[in-house]
Amino acid sequence: MNSWLIRNARDLQGKNIELMISNGKVVDKADFVQPYSELDAQGLTVMPGFVDLHTHLREPGREDAETVLTASQAAVAGGYTALSAMPNTLPVADTAGVVEQVYRLGQSHGICDVFPIGAVTVGQSGEQLAELVAMNQSEARVRIFSDDGHCVADPLVMRRALEYVKLFDGVIAQHAQDPRLTENAQMNEGEVSARLGLKGWPAVAEEAIIARDILLAEHVDSRLHICHLTTAGGVELVRQAKLRGVKVTAEVTPHHLLLTDELAATYDATYKVNPPLRTESDVQALRRGLADGTIDIVATDHAPHPQEAKDCEWNAAAFGMIGLETAFSICYLSMVKSGLMSVAELSLRMSSTPAKLARYSDHGELAVGRSANIVLVDLDKSWKVNAETLKSKSKNTPYNGMELPAVVEKTFHNGVLVYDRMNQGQEGV
Amino acid sequence: MRDLLSINDLSKDDALEILDTAVQLAALSDSSNRKFPTLRGRTVVNLFFEDSTRTRISFEAAAKRLSADVINFSAKGSSVSKGESLKDTALTLQAMGADAVIIRHGASGAPAQLARKRWIDGAVINAGDGTHEHPTQALLDAFTIRRHLMQDKGDLAGLKIAIVGDVLHSRVARSNVLLLQKLGAKVFLVAPPTLLPVGVEHWGAQINFSIDEVISECDAVMMLRVQKERMEDLFFPSEREYARNFGLNAARIAAMKGSAIVMHPGPMNRGLEITAEGADSKKSVIVEQVANGVSVRMAVLYLLIGGATSRDLTAQIGEH
Structure with a gap:
């Protein structure tokens, strides 16, 4: 089916609107092609599909945890129409060949766009720059580079990377974690880690790298993006840097907007994540930072792991939690229900701003002539998370059993209905 | 109380009851009768993922003085060293029918996981976990x-x-x-x-x-x-x-x-x-x-899997 007429939808200003979709784009009457399917979106809010700049798809190498296909299915079930594949795969996405493979897998499934992020250094070992231009000039057109999972800890390597990506308007997305201060670290260092006897991960290990990289980015006038900010101190560093005009942007994950380190007291490794869950005052600072724009975007850090990697001793368990399918609900709960921002502002942080930051030109805007990457959400309904029915191949969600507000009902990617909660997203898959 | 994972599991009264029971058991152990039939037919497993001779033998002595059958499961030379998970080890012990599992583990929280996930029906007693509690x-x-x-x-x-x-x-x-x-x-x-x-x-x-x-x-x-x-x-x-x-x-x-x-x-x-x-x-x-450790661990086993309170102790031992 090529054309859609979506009627009775509410836009982000609360206005009733009618949307026409033909040939993958939002069109006006002149370009609307017959025949068409009609969708009555009574009660649903329409917005541009969400854009994630931080996703672990695990393919190639760990297809037992997730694949490009299953991550894409999870993405559209969460209202995302674009993912950014982190390079910590096996092999590492540090060459044009690997990033093209991931990009083409995404294209061939056709469920959502999968844009690879390239590794900054060869093998993510932090020593030698990977061939960044080759990845940028590949079919995958990589602009974001990250050693995510590892910090680019060597200040000289970081400086060179920041300088080098200016060659093609690229950006370095830093996983800010001083390795020496976090050797074998297990959870946020503080009252709870002291009580539980789990090795602490101090806030300063994150903030010291953020501070250093802000100074480096300022010095070489380059673009720096801070991955998954988690501390109040980190928010303040980014706020001050922006006031000085440094080209720094930052992201926060949904889980760091809601969960705290108290959850580690269960010793349930579902709550083990890198960077770790922090304190309630950090959560509040992150929320304020996202509301006032200090933190530019929400990114999921969707990190699937097979059951055995979590069903074990905390020390032995893998870091990470899945998040694509719950991201909007968690953000709606943390930011909109709490009165800190409007749905329209949340949409900016989850769609338009990340699309602009990553230069994903087909995403982040709902307008005539633009690609029809659209999500329809019921803000008045709630749903109960059941890990077993999530689309992701892995089930390591911290929200299992929770009742969450806001239900993603339908997702369109390039004008194709790729997710329909009513028939579980079979069409187009 | 089902398990003893942390001191936080105990109220002040619970703690005093354990100490009072240990006092009684210590007094009885000093007399000629050093073995009580209280836990006859019960199986107690010493599940030790870390070397700790003194804690293990202390628990072993405590269980044996209460007439429990004791199985010592040491990580060294067992399937654990071949990479078996805590979960599978626990399920194995469950299949053997352990009434109590006394666990020593290098990872903080391992006893709490055993107890919380209920891989084991028996009582879980923390004999030292990582840098958490003992x-x-x-x-x-x-x-x-x-x-x-x-x-x-x-x-x-x-x-x-x-x-x-x-x-x-x-x-x-x-x-x-x-x-x-x-x-x-x-x-x-x-x-x-x-x-x-x-x-x-x-x-x-x-x-x-x-x-x-x-x-x-x-x-x-x-x-x-x-x-x-x-x-x-x-x-x-x-x-x-x-x-x-x-x-x-x-x-x-x-x-x-x-x-x-x-x-x-x-x-x-x-x-x-x-x-x-x-x-x-x-x-x-x-x-x-060291000697007091045996009395205290007898009291813990007695109260946890003997299904009794300290008030029952004198009566119960008096029957034999």
């Missing part, structure tokens, strides 16, 4: 302090107890801080700042960087084992500097109150945290702690 050690320490300073009666209100050494890595310290304060004692933590966890100020104990500031007012001084490899991790510059500033030596023993006692959970590093004079002084109750 509740039966704290109970035997409280028993020892109460025996010497409170005539085996009531709580520890009014007593001042110093815990000295590597608090950061010590499960003994964590359990003792919780239990001793629950029983009304005032606790001093004495350590170099590097060996105190960030967040220790929430524990309610008084922090001191100098042992000499507090030693003369304490009723008990508990020395913690300091592992020599901590020096390589930059926690202190040298063994000599540590021993000079935090070791229990003859001069410090001399500064202690006449009634005060010296404790150590073992194994000791003689010459590091405690000198031979300290370990062997008349104030030392270190060997006695």
Whole structure:
């Protein structure tokens, strides 16, 4: 089916609107092609599909945890129409060949766009720059580079990377974690880690790298993006840097907007994540930072792991939690229900701003002539998370059993209905 | 109470009941009858993922004196060393029908996971997990302090107890801080700042960087084992500097109150945290702690899987 007429939808200003979709784009009457399917979106809010700049798809190498296909299915079930594949795969996405493979897998499934992020250094070992231009000039057109999972800890390597990506308007997305201060670290260092006897991960290990990289980015006038900010101190560093005009942007994950380190007291490794869950005052600072724009975007850090990697001793368990399918609900709960921002502002942080930051030109805007990457959400309904029915191949969600507000009902990617909660997203898959 | 994972699982009354029961069991053990039929037919598994001869044999002796069948499952030479998961090990023990699993594990929280995920139906008793807790050690320490300073009666209100050494890595310290304060004692933590966890100020104990500031007012001084490899991790510059500033030596023993006692959970590093004079002084109750450990662990097993309270004890033993 090529054309859609979506009627009775509410836009982000609360206005009733009618949307026409033909040939993958939002069109006006002149370009609307017959025949068409009609969708009555009574009660649903329409917005541009969400854009994630931080996703672990695990393919190639760990297809037992997730694949490009299953991550894409999870993405559209969460209202995302674009993912950014982190390079910590096996092999590492540090060459044009690997990033093209991931990009083409995404294209061939056709469920959502999968844009690879390239590794900054060869093998993510932090020593030698990977061939960044080759990845940028590949079919995958990589602009974001990250050693995510590892910090680019060597200040000289970081400086060179920041300088080098200016060659093609690229950006370095830093996983800010001083390795020496976090050797074998297990959870946020503080009252709870002291009580539980789990090795602490101090806030300063994150903030010291953020501070250093802000100074480096300022010095070489380059673009720096801070991955998954988690501390109040980190928010303040980014706020001050922006006031000085440094080209720094930052992201926060949904889980760091809601969960705290108290959850580690269960010793349930579902709550083990890198960077770790922090304190309630950090959560509040992150929320304020996202509301006032200090933190530019929400990114999921969707990190699937097979059951055995979590069903074990905390020390032995893998870091990470899945998040694509719950991201909007968690953000709606943390930011909109709490009165800190409007749905329209949340949409900016989850769609338009990340699309602009990553230069994903087909995403982040709902307008005539633009690609029809659209999500329809019921803000008045709630749903109960059941890990077993999530689309992701892995089930390591911290929200299992929770009742969450806001239900993603339908997702369109390039004008194709790729997710329909009513028939579980079979069409187009 | 189903499991004993942390001192936080115990109310003050629960703790006192364990101590009172241990007092009774110790008295009975001193008489000619050293074996009770209480746990006949019950199976107790010692699941030890870390070497700890003294804790294992203490639990083994306790279970055997209560007539339980004891299975020792040591990680060395077992399937664990071949990479079997905690879950599969637990399921194996479950299939064998363990009524209680006494677990020692290098990872903090491993006993809590066993209990919470209910891979095992039996009671789970924490015999030391990582740097988290060692509740039966704290109970035997409280028993020892109460025996010497409170005539085996009531709580520890009014007593001042110093815990000295590597608090950061010590499960003994964590359990003792919780239990001793629950029983009304005032606790001093004495350590170099590097060996105190960030967040220790929430524990309610008084922090001191100098042992000499507090030693003369304490009723008990508990020395913690300091592992020599901590020096390589930059926690202190040298063994000599540590021993000079935090070791229990003859001069410090001399500064202690006449009634005060010296404790150590073992194994000791003689010459590091405690000198031979300290370990062997008349104030030392270190060997006695070991004997008390058996009584306290008997009490824990009795109350946890014997399905009884301390009031039943005399009656039950009287039947035989």
